[in-house]
Amino acid sequence: MYRQGDILIMPVPEESAPRTLRPEPRDARGRLILAHGEATGHCHAIPGPGTLSGGFLHLPEGGRLVHEEHAAISLPKGWYRVIRQREYVPGSHRVVAD
Amino acid sequence: MATLTWERVAMATGPGEDPEAAVRQAYRETGLAEPDNVLVLPSPAAGAVAAAWLTGGDTVRRALEEAGLGASPEPDDQGAAASQESRDQGAAALRRSVGAALRSWEALGDPGRSVRDAVRTVPWERARSAAYAELGPVGWAALWDETGGRLWPQVNRLVNDIRREIAELGGEELRQATLDAVLGQHDAPWLSAFEGLDGLKRTAERAGWWWPFERLAIITERPVELHLDDLGRLHRADGPAMSYSDGFTLHAWHGMPVPADFGAAMSDLTVERIREEANAELRRAMLEHFGLDRYLAESGAKPVHSDETGVLWRVELPDDEPLAMVEVVNSTPEPDGTSRTYFLRVPPWVRRAREGVAWTFGVAEEDYRPERET
Numbered sequence: 001m002y003r004q005g006d007i008l009i010m011p012v013p014e015e016s017a018p019r020t021l022r023p024e025p026r027d028a029r030g031r032l033i034l035a036h037g038e039a040t041g042h043c044h045a046i047p048g049p050g051t052l053s054g055g056f057l058h059l060p061e062g063g064r065l066v067h068e069e070h071a072a073i074s075l076p077k078g079w080y081r082v083i084r085q086r087e088y089v090p091g092s093h094r095v096v097a098d
Numbered sequence: 099m100a101t102l103t104w105e106r107v108a109m110a111t112g113p114g115e116d117p118e119a120a121v122r123q124a125y126r127e128t129g130l131a132e133p134d135n136v137l138v139l140p141s142p143a144a145g146a147v148a149a150a151w152l153t154g155g156d157t158v159r160r161a162l163e164e165a166g167l168g169a170s171p172e173p174d175d176q177g178a179a180a181s182q183e184s185r186d187q188g189a190a191a192l193r194r195s196v197g198a199a200l201r202s203w204e205a206l207g208d209p210g211r212s213v214r215d216a217v218r219t220v221p222w223e224r225a226r227s228a229a230y231a232e233l234g235p236v237g238w239a240a241l242w243d244e245t246g247g248r249l250w251p252q253v254n255r256l257v258n259d260i261r262r263e264i265a266e267l268g269g270e271e272l273r274q275a276t277l278d279a280v281l282g283q284h285d286a287p288w289l290s291a292f293e294g295l296d297g298l299k300r301t302a303e304r305a306g307w308w309w310p311f312e313r314l315a316i317i318t319e320r321p322v323e324l325h326l327d328d329l330g331r332l333h334r335a336d337g338p339a340m341s342y343s344d345g346f347t348l349h350a351w352h353g354m355p356v357p358a359d360f361g362a363a364m365s366d367l368t369v370e371r372i373r374e375e376a377n378a379e380l381r382r383a384m385l386e387h388f389g390l391d392r393y394l395a396e397s398g399a400k401p402v403h404s405d406e407t408g409v410l411w412r413v414e415l416p417d418d419e420p421l422a423m424v425e426v427v428n429s430t431p432e433p434d435g436t437s438r439t440y441f442l443r444v445p446p447w448v449r450r451a452r453e454g455v456a457w458t459f460g461v462a463e464e465d466y467r468p469e470r471e472t
Contacts, residue, residue, distance in 0.1 A: 003468040008459040071472035085458045088443045089382075090419060 004070045006085035007035055007044045009057070014079050021053035032057070034065070034082050042068040055082050104245070104290035107283050107303055108253045111324050114304030117282075117317050121308060124297030125315070128216050133315040135206050139199065141342030142276065142307040143264050145318040147196050149309040150268075150275035152209050152316075161271040166193050169200035191345030192267070210312025217310045218280045218298060225292040246287035252330035255353065257284050259332055260307075260340075262355065263348050279307040283320055319343065327352050335361035351383050369397045373415065381418075390423060390441045401425075403450045407466075410451040411441075420446045424454035 002009040027033050031045040032052045044067050046052075050059040062077040118136045125132050139145050147167050150158050162168050230238045265273035280298075282305040289299050301308065301317075309316040323341045327333035331353030332340055338347035338358070349358050360380065363371070367388045375381040385393055393399075394411050399421075403410040408426040415421055423441045444454040456466035 001466075001468045003471040005472070008461070008468070010461070067472075073470050073472055083459045083461070085442070086460065087458065088422075088445050 002065065002073050002075065004044055004065055004067055004073055007065075008083040008085070009034075009065065009073075009075065010081045010083060012056070012079050012081050017056040017058065017079050018054055021056075023051040023053045035084055052082070056080070057082050104286045105249055108249060108256075108286035109324060109326070110283055110303075111321050113319050117301060117305035117308075117319075118315075120297060120300035120304050121310070121315050121317055124217055124301055125213075125310070127295075127297040128221055130213055130216055131312075133311065134313045136315045136317060137203065137206075138317045138319065140195070140319050140344035141192070141321075141346035142260055142279065142318050143192060143267055143272075143342070143346040144196050144199070144344055145279065145307055145309055145316050146264050146272050146275040147268065148200070148203060148316050149278060150271055151200055152203060152206075152314070153212070153311070154271065154275075158271050162268055165268040165272070167196055167268050167272075169197060169204065195344045206314060209314035212278055213310045213312055214278055214280060218285075221295055221298070222288065222292070225294055229292065242291055245291040249287040249290065253284050253287050255331065256340075257281060259348055259350065259353075259355070263346075267346075275309075276307070279309055282306045282308050282318070329353075335364055337361070351387075354379065354383055356380065356383070369393060373397075376417070381415075385421075390443070391425075391439075393421075394423070394441070405451045407452045407455040410444075410448065410454050412446075422446050422448050422454065424448075424451055424458070426455060 001011065024032070027045070029047075031047050032050055034044040034046065034052065034057070036043045044065060046057070046059070046063050046065060048059075048063045049061055050057060050063050052058075057080040059075055059077050059080070063075050065073040065075055117138065121136065122132045137148065139148060147162060151162060151169065154162075159168065229241065233241060261273060261276045264276055280301075283302050284307070285298065285302050289295060289302055306318045306320045308318060319342065321340050322343050323338070325332070325334040325339045329352075332348055332350035333352045334350070339350040340348040347358075349356050349360065351360060351364070357380075360383075364384070364387050367384055369388075372381060372384045372388060372393065375384055394413065397413055399411050399413040401409045402412045408424050411421075411423045411425060413421040422444050424444055425439060425441050427439050442454075442458050444457050448454040448457060450463065452466060453463040456463045459466065
């Protein structure tokens with residue numbers, strides 16, 4: 001389990017990741033974007049090989065999680081669930097914007 | 099007339115130059131006969147009342163009368179008494195001017211059927227299909243991203259805010275009437291993506307919302323004032339965030355509709371004033387403006403638990419659920435070497451700091467064990 005700011009990357013067994021979802025496209029710089037910062041435009045991204053679909057991240061060769069304001073984190077190869085931090089709002093909750 | 103960008107068209111204020119000519123052009127371009135009469139009214143609220151009154155049946159008129167928006171003489175006498183809850187004196191002024199105008203409009207007779215589809219929807223759909231056929235799905239998506247897609251969220255929020263305020267004034271009947279409007283300046287996001295449609299574009303450059311009927315066009319003016327925050331949401335502390343010349347106003351605090359005196363109260367907030375606020379939405383805006391961390395400090399809140407993930411704070415709020423917050427420190431220092439502390443609200447049942455931080459990620463307390471944090 002790894003945390004970079006408002007993102008938690010949780011290892012999961014391969015079987016738990018759904019197969020039917022379409023992988024999300026990479027951005028103009030060729031990165032997988034795990035989350036955009038709404039206020040700053042900064043984002044949590046994976047520059048290397050891998051796929052992201054439906055909140056599940058697959059890194060067949062391992063990878064590096066980068067962000068403009070946080071130190072990079074090395075991730076071993078495997079499957080992960082990407083969780084965005086949230087805040088409690090009475091009656092519901094909302095996603096934290098960094 | 100200076101050429102405005104589409105963003106400026108959407109946010110323009112003040113009366114536009116000769117909107118009637120632009121609307122007549124829009125009718126002509128679609129092959130319709132021009133309307134016999136054109137009414138120019140001061141606000142979308144007045145336009146909605148006019149459209150509902152002139153085309154609705156007895157039920158609609160009765161509902162409007164009950165809301166103090168009828169054509170009966172001196173509607174504000176009963177209206178003012180019936181609308182003690184009205185947001186400010188602007189609503190009374192609006193009722194007076196709408197009432198007087200309604201009595202004179204009735205002489206115009208039957209406006210005929212709505213021609214909104216013919217004037218707007220059909221040519222609009224034709225322009226969209228043409229663009230789509232020429233560009234293909236990817237090209238159209240790229241064009242939309244470059245044009246309307248950038249403006250749409252902000253303008254759409256404004257349109258919804260206006261609709262909500264009009265419904266506050268006259269109820270569901272009036273809100274329904276707003277759905278029959280062509281949005282004039284607020285159609286800017288769509289029009290920015292289309293070729294042609296010159297009459298509609300010219301109208302957007304000169305008018306607010308408008309209602310096209312066979313024999314009558316009801317045009318409304320743009321707001322007199324419009325104040326937005328840096329995220330493009332309606333916001334103003336010392337007066338209405340949006341106001342029209344007939345007294346139709348929207349008061350808002352960072353996009354949230356608020357009572358007329360709310361903004362002024364924000365400049366001298368105290369812990370006591372926040373505690374006394376009965377409306378939870380308004381109290382939340384007050385808390386955010388005051389600063390949650392300052393509130394914790396000044397309200398004498400006590401840290402109830404701390405561990406290596408952070409500190410859990412808790413404040414009892416009268417007649418409301420307690421305020422529970424985790425104070426956490428960013429692991430990566432700022433460029434100046436300091437670490438940024440921030441507060442996140444968590445559910446009131448949380449009792450331990452780790453439990454609170456784990457909740458913010460939707461995982462169980464015992465499962466929250468990051469091996470690396472930055």
